[in-house]
Amino acid sequence: MRRYVPVIISILIVFIATIVVINLKSNNKEILNIANIGEFKRIKTCAIQPLFLSKLKIPQPIAIDLSQQQYRGVAFLFGPNLMQSVHPKSWTRFDHFSSYILDQKGHMYLTPMPYITISPNTFTFQKNIYTLNSHSGKLSIWMSIDEVKAGANNPFGLIALDYDCDDNSLWVSAIDESSYSESRGVIYHIDVDSKKILQKVEGFDALSVKLLKSNRGKYLLVGSARDNGLYRYEIKGKQLSNIPAKVLELSDFNERIRKITIARDNTLRLETIPFAYTLVAETGEDSTIRENYYAIWSPTLLKWKIEKIK
Amino acid sequence: MSKELKIAFIILLLGVTGLSVYWFTGVNPTQKKPIEPRERIILPNHKATLYLELPIIQSYLEDVKKRIEHGNAILPLEAKELDTSGMKAQAVLLKNSNFLSDTKDSNGNLQHNDMMTIRPAIVSVLSQKSQERCHVHKCYQALKYNFVTNTTTRAIVDVESLEVLEVKRFANMQPDISLRLKHIAQEIALNAPEIKKELGDSPEFKDMSMANVRGSLNNSACENKNHLCVSPTFSYHDKEEALWAIIDLSDLKLAAAKWAGLGKTSTPACIGERSLQNRQIMENFCQKDTVHEESNWKISYRITGSDGLEVIDAWFNKERVLKSAKIVDWHVAYKAKEGASSLDDSIDSYVDGRRVEYVKGDNDTFFFGYNDAMGCPMFSTSVVLPFNAPRINPIIKEGKKVGFSLLQDYRNPKWPMACNYRYENRFEFYANGSFRVVGVNKGRGCGKNAIYRPVMRIDMEVSDQEAFYAYEQNGSKGWRQWLVEARDFQKDATIYAKDKYLYKITSKSEPTKGYYVEPNRGQFTKGNRGDNATIFVTLHKENEGEQDLMTLGSCCKLSEEGVERYLEKREDIDGKNIVFWYVPRVRNDAREGHEYCWADTVLEDGNLKVKVWPCDVGPMFVPISKEGI
Numbered sequence: 019m020r021r022y023v024p025v026i027i028s029i030l031i032v033f034i035a036t037i038v039v040i041n042l043k044s045n046n047k048e049i050l051n052i053a054n055i056g057e058f059k060r061i062k063t064c065a066i067q068p069l070f071l072s073k074l075k076i077p078q079p080i081a082i083d084l085s086q087q088q089y090r091g092v093a094f095l096f097g098p099n100l101m102q103s104v105h106p107k108s109w110t111r112f113d114h115f116s117s118y119i120l121d122q123k124g125h126m127y128l129t130p131m132p133y134i135t136i137s138p139n140t141f142t143f144q145k146n147i148y149t150l151n152s153h154s155g156k157l158s159i160w161m162s163i164d165e166v167k168a169g170a171n172n173p174f175g176l177i178a179l180d181y182d183c184d185d186n187s188l189w190v191s192a193i194d195e196s197s198y199s200e201s202r203g204v205i206y207h208i209d210v211d212s213k214k215i216l217q218k219v220e221g222f223d224a225l226s227v228k229l230l231k232s233n234r235g236k237y238l239l240v241g242s243a244r245d246n247g248l249y250r251y252e253i254k255g256k257q258l259s260n261i262p263a264k265v266l267e268l269s270d271f272n273e274r275i276r277k278i279t280i281a282r283d284n285t286l287r288l289e290t291i292p293f294a295y296t297l298v299a300e301t302g303e304d305s306t307i308r309e310n311y312y313a314i315w316s317p318t319l320l321k322w323k324i325e326k327i328k
Numbered sequence: 329m330s331k332e333l334k335i336a337f338i339i340l341l342l343g344v345t346g347l348s349v350y351w352f353t354g355v356n357p358t359q360k361k362p363i364e365p366r367e368r369i370i371l372p373n374h375k376a377t378l379y380l381e382l383p384i385i386q387s388y389l390e391d392v393k394k395r396i397e398h399g400n401a402i403l404p405l406e407a408k409e410l411d412t413s414g415m416k417a418q419a420v421l422l423k424n425s426n427f428l429s430d431t432k433d434s435n436g437n438l439q440h441n442d443m444m445t446i447r448p449a450i451v452s453v454l455s456q457k458s459q460e461r462c463h464v465h466k467c468y469q470a471l472k473y474n475f476v477t478n479t480t481t482r483a484i485v486d487v488e489s490l491e492v493l494e495v496k497r498f499a500n501m502q503p504d505i506s507l508r509l510k511h512i513a514q515e516i517a518l519n520a521p522e523i524k525k526e527l528g529d530s531p532e533f534k535d536m537s538m539a540n541v542r543g544s545l546n547n548s549a550c551e552n553k554n555h556l557c558v559s560p561t562f563s564y565h566d567k568e569e570a571l572w573a574i575i576d577l578s579d580l581k582l583a584a585a586k587w588a589g590l591g592k593t594s595t596p597a598c599i600g601e602r603s604l605q606n607r608q609i610m611e612n613f614c615q616k617d618t619v620h621e622e623s624n625w626k627i628s629y630r631i632t633g634s635d636g637l638e639v640i641d642a643w644f645n646k647e648r649v650l651k652s653a654k655i656v657d658w659h660v661a662y663k664a665k666e667g668a669s670s671l672d673d674s675i676d677s678y679v680d681g682r683r684v685e686y687v688k689g690d691n692d693t694f695f696f697g698y699n700d701a702m703g704c705p706m707f708s709t710s711v712v713l714p715f716n717a718p719r720i721n722p723i724i725k726e727g728k729k730v731g732f733s734l735l736q737d738y739r740n741p742k743w744p745m746a747c748n749y750r751y752e753n754r755f756e757f758y759a760n761g762s763f764r765v766v767g768v769n770k771g772r773g774c775g776k777n778a779i780y781r782p783v784m785r786i787d788m789e790v791s792d793q794e795a796f797y798a799y800e801q802n803g804s805k806g807w808r809q810w811l812v813e814a815r816d817f818q819k820d821a822t823i824y825a826k827d828k829y830l831y832k833i834t835s836k837s838e839p840t841k842g843y844y845v846e847p848n849r850g851q852f853t854k855g856n857r858g859d860n861a862t863i864f865v866t867l868h869k870e871n872e873g874e875q876d877l878m879t880l881g882s883c884c885k886l887s888e889e890g891v892e893r894y895l896e897k898r899e900d901i902d903g904k905n906i907v908f909w910y911v912p913r914v915r916n917d918a919r920e921g922h923e924y925c926w927a928d929t930v931l932e933d934g935n936l937k938v939k940v941w942p943c944d945v946g947p948m949f950v951p952i953s954k955e956g957i
Contacts, residue, residue, distance in 0.1 A: 021330065021332045022332060024332050024333050024335075024336035025332050025335050025336045025339065027336065028335075028336035028337070028339040028340045028343075029339055031340060031343070032339060032340065032342075032343030032344075032347075035343060035344075035347055036343070036347060039347045039350065039351060040350075132709070134698070134711055135698065135699055135711075136634075136701070136709050136878045138878075170633045170634055170708070170709055170875075170876045170878065171633050171707050171708065172707050173708075173709050196707075197707060198610050198611075198614070198615065198706055198707050199615075271603065272602065272603055294606060294705060294706040294707075295706050295707040295708070296703075296704075296705065296706060296707070296708050296709070296710050296711075296713070297701075297708075297709055297710065297711050
């Protein structure tokens with residue numbers, strides 16, 4: 019009997035190894051299901067505030083208001099409790115804006131937004147990127163993308179943008195072509211100097227975009243307009259990978275990530291809204307329907323911890 | 329080397345090779361292809377009041393009412409749900425002023441609260457101080473829920489010293505539910521006609537589980553997270569599917585149901601009533617037409633992007649009657665009696681977060697308001713959303729069925745709070761061939777001086793060559809044909825044919841073929857104040873409303889309805905395909921005892937009750953053949 023001991027031991031070793039390997043692989047797969055964007059830091063952006071604000075001697079702090087609650091278009095709020103504002107009437111002529119970004123010269127770029135009532139120009143406005151000149155404060159159309167066509171079945175066009183300090187370019191998302199059954203959003207990479215579209219990636223409805231650099235590389239984070247997920251595109255050599263990968267998802271299926279900011283090292287701040295490609299206006303005592311979360315990345319556990327900000 | 333050693337070595341070698349291959353290429357257990365669930369959404373189509381007839385609900389509501397009448401806001405747990413210590417904890421809490429402090433509104437009215445659970449306290453919910461106490465004493469944790477404020481309260485009680493150690497409140501959160509409410513939820517699920525239809529006439533208790541009873545404080549799946557909901561589930565493991573019923577325990581009704589796979593991500597707990605409704609409406613009523621046949625009528629209908637519910641084809645006795653009927657907009661204007669002179673046009677104005685349009689009137693008055701589009705819940709320009717799917721109901725008069733109605737409910741999600749609206753699009757089809765296009769306003773809006781103007785577009789199919797007539801108002805008592813596009817004011821009319829009809833649309837060649845138009849002067853509904861409508865007749869053009877119309881005209885310019893833009897050329901309509909536009913004008917009323925187009929929320933027996941004073945508008949179309957010329 020003793021002579022069979024090596025055989026029995028070898029069978030046991032293989033058996034135990036099999037269990038270990040299967041478990042390891044399962045765990046590894048779970049980790050791989052989340053796109054690992056690595057560790058990241060909150061770094062100072064190259065963007066500066068519009069220079070005309072200094073000329074006007076507007077004191078800090080200054081808040082940029084696109085909420086449409088008090089002002090149409092864009093407004094700069096300042097003073098005690100931010101009760102004073104800079105908001106010339108000419109800043110209302112393109113109706114409402116959904117997001118903005120500042121560049122290294124202080125020019126502001128804005129994407130449009132349809133809001134409650136449709137006017138004859140509403141759909142046309144949705145194909146433009148607008149700019150607020152850093153020196154003059156003049157609001158104008160910076161660039162039109164004619165293939166963006168908002169309409170009655172989807173009133174949204176260009177919707178979110180971010181500025182790339184590395185190469186003086188914009189990353190802009192459009193969701194006009196999407197329908198209930200098809201996600202046909204587009205992300206444009208646009209050179210600011212030449213206004214040339216450098217790249218166009220189709221097939222994803224991004225309600226928010228945010229550039230992020232980590233120890234694993236450079237990414238464009240995008241909040242999906244169709245689900246509760248945050249996704250990432252990898253950027254290699256100024257080119258966006260074609261396939262987005264899911265980074266995390268929120269617990270509430272009905273929330274959509276509308277704004278992404280890097281709150282601190284390894285921590286994102288995510289602002290969410292309900293979004294259904296309609297103009298729904300909800301008002302009431304608790305009129306705020308936005309939620310805010312911290313998404314904290316643990317480099318050791320390779321996991322996100324999501325905390326609701328109260 | 330012995331033979332056995334060689335075998336052992338070979339086993340090890342084969343094992344390592346096999347595991348290596350598996351590691352790099354093998355199928356992962358978590359990679360199993362998920363079974364595609366058979367997803368199907370069921371929305372309630374019966375009145376929620378039917379559940380009030382269930383004895384278990386009657387007894388529950390009776391108990392709540394009695395408690396409130398006796399000055400107690402909290403319905404306690406029944407003895408069978410408690411052990412001796414739990415009973416002590418409950419007795420202490422029902423007298424504790426801190427625990428009871430959120431059970432009244434600002435006027436001192438009691439709000440319905442249920443004690444949900446009382447169990448031995450777990451360490452993770454205890455503060456450091458309580459942990460020290462509970463280490464040596466027996467402690468219990470209790471959860472109660474306030475149905476009015478949607479708030480959960482958690483208390484920790486030392487049941488040895490009978491002392492309340494902690495009271496914490498969680499706004500907009502719902503707790504695990506009591507056994508009594510669990511049984512109520514199960515009864516609602518078992519008795520819901522929609523569930524019975526899905527599972528056969530008698531769904532069985534044994535098939536039902538309550539997997540979704542809340543184990544922690546969570547957001548609710550129904551009524552935009554403001555109600556207490558649970559999801560009893562009928563599971564069929566052999567088919568790997570389950571029917572999830574979302575039960576709203578705040579309103580005691582079935583909120584929605586869904587067939588889905590047994591996978592975690594497809595459960596209603598992850599999705600919620602609102603998104604289930606949206607998907608059901610999008611897939612079944614926005615992306616395709618629905619046909620209904622009843623009482624010699626055959627109608628097709630759909631929900632449009634911004635023009636509400638549209639009947640796109642209607643036949644009576646195999647003759648085509650309607651090509652399209654819909655309400656394209658609701659204009660809402662509020663009158664301010666003074667202040668026009670001080671209006672600052674240079675900035676936008678907002679009421680409760682919504683930008684408003686201003687139109688100056690006479691004597692320093694002005695009007696402000698909105699244009700509300702109704703339409704699909706997703707991918708549309710809709711501001712007021714459809715709730716539930718279109719419903720078909722019988723029309724009963726004097727106990728007898730005389731036809732049927734098709735209706736769609738539209739609401740701002742926070743209705744009946746201020747500046748939120750609720751409209752109903754209704755089409756009534758009668759067995760005698762008559763039909764009525766109805767707009768119902770259920771308030772509440774932003775104020776007491778609202779003027780509502782729904783813009784109705786009705787494209788009839790009386791003939792290829794149609795003729796339009798208005799009843800003479802100059803004393804000649806006859807019908808006068810309109811030869812070109814024009815407008816008329818029903819509110820100014822004093823003389824009606826047969827004391828009912830003001831207009832008629834006929835075949836050009838057969839004057840007896842067609843329909844009379846009977847404006848609403850209050851004769852259709854008790855207490856109704858009439859339509860005061862402006863009507864337009866225009867030549868049919870594809871780009872004038874056949875497809876979805878964007879906002880038509882100003883909300884607040886009361887001298888115009890918006891349709892005027894189609895009259896500019898005054899085109900010939902004699903013997904042509906014509907379109908009839910009907911724009912009622914109705915004023916709301918919030919005076920007590922006179923409410924009209926209004927809604928309010930009141931606290932009744934501890935619970936919030938919505939009171940609605942609807943106003944309906946819209947003309948009746950009566951076959952000329954029935955009434956004679």
